[in-house]
Every structure is written in structure tokens, then in C-alpha cells.
Amino acid sequence: MDLPYADQVLSGSASYLTTIILLFGSVLSLVEIGGDKIDRLALLEFKAQIVDPGRVLNSWNDSNHFCEWYGVTCDRRHRRVTIMDLHSKNLAGVVPPHIGNLSFLRKVYLQNNRFHSEIPPEFGRLFWLQELFLSNNSFSGQIPSNISHCSNLLILNLGYNTLEGNLPTELSSLSKLQKLILVVNNLTGNIPLSFGNLSSLQIFTTGVNNLGGTIPETLGRLRNLNILFLKQNKFVGTIPMSIFNVSTLTVLDVDANQLVGGLPSNLGFSLPNLKAIYLSENHLTGPIPESISNASNLNRFLIVSNNFTGKVPSFSKMRGLQWFEIAENNLGSRQSSDLDFLCSLSNSTNLGVLALGRNAFGGPIPYCIGNLSITLWWFQLDYNHILGILPSGIGNLINLEGLIMGFNNISGNIPPEIGNLNKIYIMELCQNKFSGQIPKSIGNLNMLSILALDGNSLWGSIPSSLGKCQNLLLLDLSTNNLSGNIPPEIVGLSSLSIYLNLSQNNLNGPLPGEVGKLQNLGELRLNGNRLFQRIPSSIGSCTSMERLYVQDNFFEGPLPLTMSSMRGLQVLNVSNNQLSGQIPKYLESLNLTNLSLSFNDFGGALPTGGVFRSTISTSIVGNKKLCGGIPDFLLPKCDSKESKWTRISGTAKVLMSIISALVGVACMLSLLYFFWYRHHKKALASSSSEEGLLHISYHSLLKATGGFSSTNILGVGNFGSVYKGLLDQTQSIVAIKILDLTRHGASKSFITECGALRRIRHRNLVKILTALVYEFMSNGSLDEWLHPSALQYTVRRKLSLLERVNIAIDVACALDYLHHHCETPTVHHDLKPSNVLLDDDMTGHVGDFGLARFLPEVTHKLAADHSSFVRVNGSFGYVAPEYGLGSAISTEGDVYSFGILILEMFTDKRPTDDMFENGLNLHHFTKAALADCVEEVIDPILLQENLELEKRRTVSSDGKNKSWFSTLECLVSIIRIGVTCSSEFPRERMDIGDALTRLQGIRKKLIEFIAIA
Known part of the structure; x- marks a missing residue:
């Protein structure tokens, strides 16, 4: 149909x-x-x-x-x-x-x-x-x-x-x-x-x-x-008022521009959610608005280096305030109530920084400072017009690390309660009107690095308890009324490296011989006292000293001959003393740029070389027995008889020196022959000890390396090259170090390394066979495995997680031995991946002891090195930051290098990577990731390995035997160790023994995890 x-x-x-x-x-x-x-x-x-x-x-x-x-x-x-x-x-x-x-x-x-x-x-x-x-x-x-x-x-x-x-x-x-x-x-x-x-x-x-x-x-x-x-640009004009009406604003930062104008009076009401405001380094004017107190969420308020004026309002509602810096303005009016606002800050229970320096504050420090939060670690009030006393309540601030109150008019005694501040590392109370004695309780401050009490009216003797401050880098007690002898404990503080200033006091007695322990000190000022007797010969041990001022005292006798060892000396002032004898010739060879010998009793011929070539750089007035010198000094010619006698005397001295040297050499050769003969005879009677050193001739080394052929070079360092060689005596492959003595410091490095390797033996240290001949490490350096060249990429796999953990433990074992189990505690001072060598079994061995230092066993913590002043030797990126500030070499410096090495091993980033600039470094980079997303910094190879192990464990366990531990948690724990060890401040770093224990625990769990997977 x-x-x-x-x-x-x-x-x-x-x-x-x-x-x-x-x-x-x-x-x-x-x-x-x-x-x-x-x-x-x-x-x-x-x-x-x-x-x-x-x-x-x-x-x-x-x-x-x-x-x-x-x-x-x-x-x-x-x-x-x-x-x-x-x-x-x-x-x-x-x-x-x-x-x-x-x-x-x-x-x-x-x-x-x-x-x-x-x-x-x-x-x-x-x-x-x-x-x-x-x-x-x-x-x-x-x-x-x-x-x-x-x-x-x-x-x-x-x-x-x-x-x-x-x-x-x-x-x-x-x-x-x-x-x-x-x-x-x-x-x-x-x-x-x-x-x-x-x-x-x-x-x-x-x-x-x-x-x-x-x-x-x-x-x-x-x-x-x-x-x-918007910080650190070139903005001009005012901060638009419209911005102060953005009620959602939590952080406003316009630091370091060229802004002018003031802050609106309703600031605290229009920005109710404000948490941090940074306005420093501009040209802002006017008062701090009283409405600021209504910004109850504010935790950081920094307006340093502006032209703010007037009274500081109450901050009583800011319970979360952590950082309050208003220094370098024109706040206050020299009135007695200027600092009353400090009492309102007692409600800020998390306050850490309070910086009020370089303003116009007057009046006394209120007693309520004792009620400030114990979280306060930095309190700065310097360069104001503060009167009255320092309240004893300052001793309640037990977490203070910095107390800066210099350049005021504070009077009265320094309260003994200041000895409660056992975390403080910088205390500046200089240029005030303090009187009374220096409290003995200051000796309790064992973290103290900088103590400046100069420019006061302190009297009495210097307390010997200051000698307990084993971390002091700078001590300034100058321009007071101190009297008595200089305590040996003070000039025996080997940690002092920046300067020691005891000048312009009434100190008397001799200069203690312990002054020779100031081997790291850069500047010593003892001028303007009543010191007498001779300058001790031990001062020649102060080889790092650059400036020495002992003028205006009563020192007598000649300048000690040992001062010829003070090769770093640039300024020497011994004027206005009672020194006598001839001016030493060795002063010509020192690197002096300013020398004052005036008003003493020196006599004889004035040298003509070195600093003596300049009348501008050298002052000799007031020494009436001097003669000769360059014509510009206008001294009389030396008497011919005296000149003849001087020449004869000089010739005789030369002859005597030559004869003495020849006799000495003959004695030395005789002794060497005696010991060699006895050793050779013993060697014939018995087999060589396993620990004995090989006797290898230069010809053998030449043959072993193929005439030091470039094809046998294993690496090139600061002071020479390392070659691979085959020894005829043992038919074993070795590493041979060849020094380039034309390079400054090469011979010193060699002596240091020999001295270190003579004292130490450990399975994780490179074994020395004889001088400059070492056990060969077939797998090269850790650096080559972490950062292979383009050629090595094709033949070398990447290190697995377990291999890296094992190597980290090997390095930690070596450092633990050096720091805690040597006869003399030793600092390696140049730890980095290229100095960690790997043998056939990928076991790590620490090598290259050319910068090593030995520490006294009792004082081998921070700044207790008794060797040499730190000149920031070591490798950039691995050197502890405190060395750049003049701190002495310490075990904590090695721990810092170890921390950086750990971070490099597990992030695959060098500390010198181009990405680390503008304040960013490997430590900060990984520390930030710990709080956010640590996977972002971990070597991708290790993350991939983690995924594969997780898959295998999931398949193999079938829901059983699942461990709480994973390789990612392992990596996080290791990164945390690296971050802690590389902390900026030495006191925050863990001991290498603790790091070793933690790494061993991680390895144990890691092996269990891999077995389950």
C-alpha cells in the first residue's frame, strides 16, 4: 500500500x-x-x-x-x-x-x-x-x-x-x-x-x-x-591612590624605585587583607598612618631607606607581625616617648626582626622590651639618640642572634643578664656611654662572632672569660678606660680573623707570647696603651696579618727577627716606643705599603730597598742615630769606618752562613745515609711491609707514563696534571701527579698533601703508594659519572639510586673519619665530585688533600682552625659562605661542601649552573622544592627508576608485603639531608656523623624495598 x-x-x-x-x-x-x-x-x-x-x-x-x-x-x-x-x-x-x-x-x-x-x-x-x-x-x-x-x-x-x-x-x-x-x-x-x-x-x-x-x-x-x-625598577612619581583601594590586595612590593609622596591616612582600613608591604629604598615622605594598626593580618612591614617622619603608631592589633623594619628614615623627634610603640609589639608573638636603626629616636629604651616575643632574633637600634640604660630584660630575648645598639647615648652598666643570650653571634654596643666593668657573663656567649664595645667608658680589667668565646672573629674593646694586663686567653683566641682592637686604653704589662696563636688574624691594634718589654718573637707566627699597630706604648729592644715570616704585612706602625738596634733588612722584602718607625731609638744604616724607597710610605723621624738611606730622607752619610766595618761584618756573616750551611748539609747527608743504610739492611733481612712506601725513581715514572705522554693524562688541576702509568716494579696501574712548580702555591699544596696523607689511612680515602704516586681508580671521578661529556654519553650509563646512596655514604665515612677519628682532626677543604674517585666496585674514595688543614682536637668546631687565614680557597660553588666573610676553616665548611655534593648527586645540577643567579643557588632551589614539589628538582633518571620499581613492586607483591617506604621518599630524605648540611649558617648544619647515620638508615630501607620489588 x-x-x-x-x-x-x-x-x-x-x-x-x-x-x-x-x-x-x-x-x-x-x-x-x-x-x-x-x-x-x-x-x-x-x-x-x-x-x-x-x-x-x-x-x-x-x-x-x-x-x-x-x-x-x-x-x-x-x-x-x-x-x-x-x-x-x-x-x-x-x-x-x-x-x-x-x-x-x-x-x-x-x-x-x-x-x-x-x-x-x-x-x-x-x-x-x-x-x-x-x-x-x-x-x-x-x-x-x-x-x-x-x-x-x-x-x-x-x-x-x-x-x-x-x-x-x-x-x-x-x-x-x-x-x-x-x-x-x-x-x-x-x-x-x-x-x-x-x-x-x-x-x-x-x-x-x-x-x-x-x-x-x-x-x-x-x-x-x-x-x-613592582620592585627594583625605575618607576617615578607617587603610588596611585587607587591601588590603596584594592581591598583584595595582600602583598604590595615597590621596593627599590624612585617613588615619592606619602601613604594615605586610611591605609589600614582600605587594605584590610594586607599581609606584607615593602616600600624600602624610595623617597617616600610623611608619617606612618595610625590606621595601619587595623591591618591585623600584616606580618611584614618594611619601609627602610625613605624619608618617613613623625611618631610611630601602635601596632597592638598585629599579633601575626614577624618582620618590622623601619630603619634609615627620620622617624622620632628625640623625645622621651619616641620608643613607647615598642610596648605595643609585645602582642606580636611571632616577631623575628625589629630594625629601627638610623632614625631620630630619643628617650630611653622602655623596660617592656623584656616582654617582646622570645622568637625575636634581630634587634637593631643603632645610630639614634637613645638615652638611659639598657634594661636587664634584654636577657629574656634568649633567641637573639643580633643585638645592634651602637652610636647612641646609652649609659650605665652592661647588664650581666646579657650572658643569657647564648645564641647571639653579633653584639654591637659601641660608641655609647656605657660604664662599669665588662660583665664576666659575656664569656657564656659561645656562639658570639662579633663583639664591639669600643668608644664607651668601660673600666677595669678585660675579663679572661672572653677566652671562652671560641667563635669570635672580631673583638673591639678600643677607646675605653680598661686597665691591667692583656689576658693570654684573649690573644690566644685563634678564631679571631677580622681584627682585634684593644687600642686607646690603659692596658699595661707585656704583650703575652700567646699572640702567636693569632695565625688567622688580619689586623691587630694595640696602640695607645702602656705596654712594655719586647715585642714577643712569637708574633712572627701571625702570617696572615696585614696591619699591625703598636705605636704609643713602651716596647723596647729590637724588632724580632721572626717578623720576617709575616709576608702578608702591609701596614706596620711601631712609632713612639723605645725600640732600638738596627732597622732589620727583612723589612725590605715584605709587601709593606706604609711603615712608621718614628720616635724610637733605631740606629745604623737605613735600608734602601722595598718600602724604604719612598719617603711618603716610610716615616723615620725622631731616630737620631740613623744614617744613609736614599737621599730624600736627608740623613747623614754613614761613617766610612762604620761602613767598612759593616761591609766586613756583612762579608763575615755571609762566609759564616755559607760555612754553616755546608756543615749542615754534610750532617744532613750523613744522617740520611745512616738511616737509609739501616732501613736498607732491615729490608734485606725481611720482606717489605704491606704498608711500606715504594721507592720509585724519576726514570721509572718517565717510563711508566710513556714520557708523560698526553695520551696518558687523566686530568689537569690547579697545580699540575695527573697521568696514568704502568709501574715495572709491581706491574700495576697507578695515578701519578706531576706538579707545575711555576704555578703559585704548587709546592705548598704538595707539602700539605704529603702531610695529610702521612697521617691518615681509611678505606674511603685515596691510597698513596709513595710521594705523588697513588692507587689508580679505574672508574674515574664522580664528576664524570654525574656530568659525562658527549663522548662519554655513548659508553657510560647513568648512576642508579642505590649506587649514588652508596657513594654518598662512602664520602660521609671519609669525612667522619677525618673530622672525628684522626689523631689530629682534619678538614679536607676542597670536597667536590671531581675529588671523589671510584674504584672497580664503584666504591668512593676522597682524594686531593692539597688544601687540607689540621685542627686541634678540642677546638675543631667553627672558627677554631689553627692553620691559616681563609682566603676563600677551594672550588666556587662548594665553598662555605662564611669563608667569604673571613671565618676560619672548620669541619662545618666540609659539611657544607658535602651538602652541595649530595644535592648535585641527586638533582643532576651543578652549583655553578647558569640558572643559579640573582641570589638563587642550588641550596635555595632544592629547599624551596621540598616545601612545594620536590619531584621538580630530582634527577629525571631517578624518577624514572622510581616509577619502574613501583610498577615491579605492584606486580610482584599482588597486594602483599607492601612497604611504607618508596624510592621517592628515599630521595626526599636525602635531599633534606643535603639541604640541612648546606645551610647558610654553620650552626644549622648537622654533624657529618649524624648525616652518615641517616644515610645508612636510608640505604637499609632502600635495599629492603628493592628486594620486595
């Missing part, structure tokens, strides 16, 4: 619609297939354009679908790339434009790599892009303006690069943008007014650039803004 016409039409329409749907589906399928190919080719092109030293992109091949490739995530429906996550993988090269073909990309994470050249403008084709992280690379050129086409962009992070040029105004069209991060680049120009249209913006950071002009008023339209970070 025929269908009605309407039914026929409907039936035809349905059939037609079905056909259209099928055709459209086929087209979509073709598009998806084509898109699949486009994404794959784009990824392969990306791989082809970059350098991948960690081989994290090895999985990018035809053996699996690109959605399975490392760092690539696809959506399930279309199988298109939506996320590329390759952050912190040490990748380098240029990002190819083909990345713009990944049209489904939502998120790109390429931060913390080494990409360079310009940011490809093809990013602007990624219309679905939401997050783009390119920070901490070396991108240059301008910010591509067509990134504005990514209309769905939420986060744009381009910080820590070398981008330049203006901020593109086109970015203002990104209405969904929440975070715009452009810190630490070379951007110039102004902030576009149109950025006020970024209505969703929550974080805007352009700090540390070269932006200028005024801060746009239009930024006040950003009603969702939480963080505004």
Missing part, C-alpha cells in the same frame, strides 16, 4: 539526515586521524631541535603511541596532546615553531630548563591554551604580542629570562588571565594603561626589570588583585 505524501517526505528527510550525519562523522574521523599525525610530527620536531642530556625524551619513538610518551598527556576522546610537561629536565636549545601545531594544548610546562633564543610567536595559535610556564630559562627578544590570541589563558609565567623591549599592550585583551609573572628580565618602557582591563588578574609581578615612568592609576581597577610586585 502506498504511503501518504507527508510520510514519504518525512521518510526521505530522515534518510537524508542520516546520510549527512554519517558523512560528517567520517570527516571528523579523518580530521582526527590527520590531527593525530600533526601532533606526532610536531613532537618529533620538538625533540629534534633540543639537547636532551638526561635522555628524558628517549621514549619519544615509534614503539608506542605519542600519548604514551614521557611528559605528554592527551585527552581520551580525540587522542590529541593537551599537556606538555617537561619542566626541570635540563633541556636546552630553541623551541621550534612546530609547537604551534599542537592545537589542543591546554598546558605547557617548560620552566627550569636552558632554552634560549626568542619565544616562538606560534604560541599565539594555541587558542585553547590555559597555562604557559617558560620561566627560568634564557629566552631573549621581545614578548610575542600575539600571545594575546590565547583568549583562554589563565597563567603566563615568563620570569627569570633575558626578555627585553616593552610590555605588549595586546596582552590587555586576556580577560581571563589570573597570573602574569614577568620578574627578572630586561624589560623596558612603561606599564600600559590598558593593563587595567585585566579584570581577572590576581598576581601581577614585573619586579627586577628596567621598567620606568609612573605606575598606572588604572591598576586600581584590578578588583581581584592579590599580589602586586
Whole structure:
């Protein structure tokens, strides 16, 4: 039966619609297939354009679908790339434009790599892009303006690069943008007014650039803004009032610009959510608004180096205040109530820093300072007009590390309660009106590094208890009324390295012979006292001393001959004493730039070399018995008889010296022959001891190394080269060190290394066979395994996690032995991967003791080195930061180097990597990751190993025997050890023995875990 016409039409329409749907589906399928190919080719092109030293992109091949490739995530429906996550993988090269073909990309994470050249403008084709992280690379050129086409962009992070040029105004069209991060680049120009249209913006950071002009008023339209970070640019004008009306603002940072004007009186009401305000280093004026107290969430208030004036308001409502710095302004008015606001800070139970120095505060310090939080670690009040006494309540602040109150008018006694501050390391009470005696309780402050009490009216004797302050680097007691003898305990403080100043007092008696223990000291001032007798000969041991002032005393006799050893001496002032005898010739050979010998009783011929060639650099007036010298000194000629006698005497001395030397050499050769004969005879009677040293001739070494052929070079160091050689005597392969004696310090390094290796023996130290001949380590250095060359990549695998843990334990064992189990505690002082050598079994051995130092057993903690003043020897990146401040060599310095070595081993980043600049270093980099996402800093090879072990354990355990421990937890624990050991302050580092124990515990659990897997 025929269908009605309407039914026929409907039936035809349905059939037609079905056909259209099928055709459209086929087209979509073709598009998806084509898109699949486009994404794959784009990824392969990306791989082809970059350098991948960690081989994290090895999985990018035809053996699996690109959605399975490392760092690539696809959506399930279309199988298109939506996320590329390759952050912190040490990748380098240029990002190819083909990345713009990944049209489904939502998120790109390429931060913390080494990409360079310009940011490809093809990013602007990624219309679905939401997050783009390119920070901490070396991108240059301008910010591509067509990134504005990514209309769905939420986060744009381009910080820590070398981008330049203006901020593109086109970015203002990104209405969904929440975070715009452009810190630490070379951007110039102004902030576009149109950025006020970024209505969703929550974080805007352009700090540390070269932006200028005024801060746009239009930024006040950003009603969702939480963080505004504009520090260290060249902004001028005032801070727009509109910004102070953005009630959502939590952080405002405009430090280090050229801003003027003041703060609004309603600041505390208009910014109720404010947590931190940074206004330092500008030209801001006016008072601190009293309304600030209503910003009860404020924890950081820093307005240093401005021109703020007036009274400081109450901060009683700020219970969370942690950091309060208002130094270097014109606050206060020299009135008695100027410091009353300190009492309001007693409610701030987390206060750590209180810096009020260089203002106009007057009046006394209120007694309520004893009620400040015990969390306070820095209290600064210097360069004000403060009167009255220092309240005894200061002793309640038991966590103080810095107390800076110099250059005021504080009077009365120094309270003995100050001895309770046993964590303090810097105390400056100088240039005040303190009187009375120095309290003996100061001797309790065993962490003290800097003590300055100069310019007061202190009297009495110097307490010998100060000798207990074994970490002192600087002691200044000058310009007081101190009397009595100089305590031997003070001049015996070998930790003193910056200066010791006891000048302008009433000290008497002799200079103690313990002065020779000041081997690290750079400057000694004893002038303006009543010291007498001879200058002790032990002073010649002060080989690091550069300036010595002993004028205006009653020293007598000649200058000691031992002073010829003071090769670092530049300034010597012995004027106005009773010194006599001839002026020593050795003064000519010292590196003196200023010498004052005036008003003594020196006689004889004035030398003519060295500093004596200049009448400007040398003062000799008041020595009436002098003659000769260069004509400019206008001295009388030396008497001919005296000259003849001097010549004869000199000739006789030379002859006597030669004869004595010859006799000495003959005696020495006789003794050497005697001992050699006795040793040789004993060697013939019995077999050689296993610990005995080989006797190897130069000819043998020459033959062993093929004439020191370049093909046998194992490495080149600061003082020479190391060769591989085959010894005829033992038919064993050895390492032979050849010194280049033309290099300064080579011979000293050799002597030091011989002295060290003569005293120490340990399974994890490189074994010495004889002088400059060492046991050969077949697997080279740890550095070669961590950072192999391009050639080594093809033949050398990467170290596994367990291997790295084992090597770390080997190094810790070696340091533990050196620090705690040697006859004399020893500091290696140059620990780094290239000085850790690996044998056949991949066991680590610490070598190269050319910079080693020996410490007295009782005082081998920080700043107790009795060897030489630190001149920041060692390798950059591994040297402890305190050495740069003049601290003495210590075991804690080795611990710092060990911590850096640990971090390098497990992050695969050198401490000298190009990424570490502008205050960022390996320690801070990994420490930040511990609190955020530690996987970002761990060597990708180890993360991959972790994944594989987890998979194996899951398969093999079948839900049984699952350990709580994982290799990732192992890595986190090790990174934490490395971060603690490399802490900036020595007292925060753990002892190497504790580090060793923790590493051994980690290894035990790791082995159990691997066994289960």
C-alpha cells in the first residue's frame, strides 16, 4: 500500500539526515586521524631541535603511541596532546615553531630548563591554551604580542629570562588571565594603561626589570588583585591612590624605585587583607598612618631607606607581625616617648626582626622590651639618640642572634643578664656611654662572632672569660678606660680573623707570647696603651696579618727577627716606643705599603730597598742615630769606618752562613745515609711491609707514563696534571701527579698533601703508594659519572639510586673519619665530585688533600682552625659562605661542601649552573622544592627508576608485603639531608656523623624495598 505524501517526505528527510550525519562523522574521523599525525610530527620536531642530556625524551619513538610518551598527556576522546610537561629536565636549545601545531594544548610546562633564543610567536595559535610556564630559562627578544590570541589563558609565567623591549599592550585583551609573572628580565618602557582591563588578574609581578615612568592609576581597577610586585625598577612619581583601594590586595612590593609622596591616612582600613608591604629604598615622605594598626593580618612591614617622619603608631592589633623594619628614615623627634610603640609589639608573638636603626629616636629604651616575643632574633637600634640604660630584660630575648645598639647615648652598666643570650653571634654596643666593668657573663656567649664595645667608658680589667668565646672573629674593646694586663686567653683566641682592637686604653704589662696563636688574624691594634718589654718573637707566627699597630706604648729592644715570616704585612706602625738596634733588612722584602718607625731609638744604616724607597710610605723621624738611606730622607752619610766595618761584618756573616750551611748539609747527608743504610739492611733481612712506601725513581715514572705522554693524562688541576702509568716494579696501574712548580702555591699544596696523607689511612680515602704516586681508580671521578661529556654519553650509563646512596655514604665515612677519628682532626677543604674517585666496585674514595688543614682536637668546631687565614680557597660553588666573610676553616665548611655534593648527586645540577643567579643557588632551589614539589628538582633518571620499581613492586607483591617506604621518599630524605648540611649558617648544619647515620638508615630501607620489588 502506498504511503501518504507527508510520510514519504518525512521518510526521505530522515534518510537524508542520516546520510549527512554519517558523512560528517567520517570527516571528523579523518580530521582526527590527520590531527593525530600533526601532533606526532610536531613532537618529533620538538625533540629534534633540543639537547636532551638526561635522555628524558628517549621514549619519544615509534614503539608506542605519542600519548604514551614521557611528559605528554592527551585527552581520551580525540587522542590529541593537551599537556606538555617537561619542566626541570635540563633541556636546552630553541623551541621550534612546530609547537604551534599542537592545537589542543591546554598546558605547557617548560620552566627550569636552558632554552634560549626568542619565544616562538606560534604560541599565539594555541587558542585553547590555559597555562604557559617558560620561566627560568634564557629566552631573549621581545614578548610575542600575539600571545594575546590565547583568549583562554589563565597563567603566563615568563620570569627569570633575558626578555627585553616593552610590555605588549595586546596582552590587555586576556580577560581571563589570573597570573602574569614577568620578574627578572630586561624589560623596558612603561606599564600600559590598558593593563587595567585585566579584570581577572590576581598576581601581577614585573619586579627586577628596567621598567620606568609612573605606575598606572588604572591598576586600581584590578578588583581581584592579590599580589602586586613592582620592585627594583625605575618607576617615578607617587603610588596611585587607587591601588590603596584594592581591598583584595595582600602583598604590595615597590621596593627599590624612585617613588615619592606619602601613604594615605586610611591605609589600614582600605587594605584590610594586607599581609606584607615593602616600600624600602624610595623617597617616600610623611608619617606612618595610625590606621595601619587595623591591618591585623600584616606580618611584614618594611619601609627602610625613605624619608618617613613623625611618631610611630601602635601596632597592638598585629599579633601575626614577624618582620618590622623601619630603619634609615627620620622617624622620632628625640623625645622621651619616641620608643613607647615598642610596648605595643609585645602582642606580636611571632616577631623575628625589629630594625629601627638610623632614625631620630630619643628617650630611653622602655623596660617592656623584656616582654617582646622570645622568637625575636634581630634587634637593631643603632645610630639614634637613645638615652638611659639598657634594661636587664634584654636577657629574656634568649633567641637573639643580633643585638645592634651602637652610636647612641646609652649609659650605665652592661647588664650581666646579657650572658643569657647564648645564641647571639653579633653584639654591637659601641660608641655609647656605657660604664662599669665588662660583665664576666659575656664569656657564656659561645656562639658570639662579633663583639664591639669600643668608644664607651668601660673600666677595669678585660675579663679572661672572653677566652671562652671560641667563635669570635672580631673583638673591639678600643677607646675605653680598661686597665691591667692583656689576658693570654684573649690573644690566644685563634678564631679571631677580622681584627682585634684593644687600642686607646690603659692596658699595661707585656704583650703575652700567646699572640702567636693569632695565625688567622688580619689586623691587630694595640696602640695607645702602656705596654712594655719586647715585642714577643712569637708574633712572627701571625702570617696572615696585614696591619699591625703598636705605636704609643713602651716596647723596647729590637724588632724580632721572626717578623720576617709575616709576608702578608702591609701596614706596620711601631712609632713612639723605645725600640732600638738596627732597622732589620727583612723589612725590605715584605709587601709593606706604609711603615712608621718614628720616635724610637733605631740606629745604623737605613735600608734602601722595598718600602724604604719612598719617603711618603716610610716615616723615620725622631731616630737620631740613623744614617744613609736614599737621599730624600736627608740623613747623614754613614761613617766610612762604620761602613767598612759593616761591609766586613756583612762579608763575615755571609762566609759564616755559607760555612754553616755546608756543615749542615754534610750532617744532613750523613744522617740520611745512616738511616737509609739501616732501613736498607732491615729490608734485606725481611720482606717489605704491606704498608711500606715504594721507592720509585724519576726514570721509572718517565717510563711508566710513556714520557708523560698526553695520551696518558687523566686530568689537569690547579697545580699540575695527573697521568696514568704502568709501574715495572709491581706491574700495576697507578695515578701519578706531576706538579707545575711555576704555578703559585704548587709546592705548598704538595707539602700539605704529603702531610695529610702521612697521617691518615681509611678505606674511603685515596691510597698513596709513595710521594705523588697513588692507587689508580679505574672508574674515574664522580664528576664524570654525574656530568659525562658527549663522548662519554655513548659508553657510560647513568648512576642508579642505590649506587649514588652508596657513594654518598662512602664520602660521609671519609669525612667522619677525618673530622672525628684522626689523631689530629682534619678538614679536607676542597670536597667536590671531581675529588671523589671510584674504584672497580664503584666504591668512593676522597682524594686531593692539597688544601687540607689540621685542627686541634678540642677546638675543631667553627672558627677554631689553627692553620691559616681563609682566603676563600677551594672550588666556587662548594665553598662555605662564611669563608667569604673571613671565618676560619672548620669541619662545618666540609659539611657544607658535602651538602652541595649530595644535592648535585641527586638533582643532576651543578652549583655553578647558569640558572643559579640573582641570589638563587642550588641550596635555595632544592629547599624551596621540598616545601612545594620536590619531584621538580630530582634527577629525571631517578624518577624514572622510581616509577619502574613501583610498577615491579605492584606486580610482584599482588597486594602483599607492601612497604611504607618508596624510592621517592628515599630521595626526599636525602635531599633534606643535603639541604640541612648546606645551610647558610654553620650552626644549622648537622654533624657529618649524624648525616652518615641517616644515610645508612636510608640505604637499609632502600635495599629492603628493592628486594620486595
